[in-house]
Amino acid sequence: xSKITEVRWHGRGGQGAKTAALLLAxxxxxxxxxxxxxxxxxxxxxxxPMRGFTRISDEPIYIHCAVKNPSIVIVLDQTLLETVDVTExxxxxxxxxxxxxxxxxxxxxxLRLKGKTVYTLNANQIALEExxxxxxNTVMLGALLKAAGLMQMDTLLRGLTxxxxxxxxxxxxxxxxxxxxxxxxxxxxx
Numbered sequence: 001x002s003k004i005t006e007v008r009w010h011g012r013g014g015q016g017a018k019t020a021a022l023l024l025a026x027x028x029x030x031x032x033x034x035x036x037x038x039x040x041x042x043x044x045x046x047x048x049p050m051r052g053f054t055r056i057s058d059e060p061i062y063i064h065c066a067v068k069n070p071s072i073v074i075v076l077d078q079t080l081l082e083t084v085d086v087t088e089x090x091x092x093x094x095x096x097x098x099x100x101x102x103x104x105x106x107x108x109x110x111l112r113l114k115g116k117t118v119y120t121l122n123a124n125q126i127a128l129e130e131x132x133x134x135x136x137n138t139v140m141l142g143a144l145l146k147a148a149g150l151m152q153m154d155t156l157l158r159g160l161t162x163x164x165x166x167x168x169x170x171x172x173x174x175x176x177x178x179x180x181x182x183x184x185x186x187x188x189x190x
Contacts, residue, residue, distance in 0.1 A: 016137025
């Protein structure tokens with residue numbers, strides 16, 4: 001039986017959790033793995049809490065439901081830590097990555113976590129400085145790459161370029177690439 005890596009994204013409508021979940025799945029497929037990426041939302045509006053999911057495996061994936069026991073959780077908006085149990089279903093060896101100016105130890109204490117690895121990054125600040133808008137999704141992909149090593153950096157950047165080239169200018173693509181690289185270097189974990 002193959003091991004499936006499951007990722008759950010917590011964000012708010014408009015922060016790019018859906019795009020990030022899909023982009024990650026498409027990038028691992030480019031490397032020869034199997035992937036699924038999909039959102040979980042209803043008629044929510046911009047700013048409403050939502051979730052995205054990504055599954056990665058070395059064999060075909062036959063399950064098509066929400067991720068209940070993610071090995072990796074990515075939180076795009078730290079205010080969700082107050083209202084959503086983002087660690088629900090995570091194993092003790094799970095990885096939590098939070099967009100926040102707080103340190104990993106501060107998040108660990110706030111959530112009373114034991115046994116999980118916590119990474120933090122001020123993705124909003126990086127997004128503002130590199131992209132010009134506080135949309136943290138691609139920034140958090142760089143943090144994820146460092147924290148979990150799910151693929152090669154070049155594969156992720158090629159996938160980002162491919163997905164964004166239909167919609168954005170080269171300047172926007174380049175700024176997102178810079179943000180991903182910077183996140184990879186700046187994310188902190190414990």
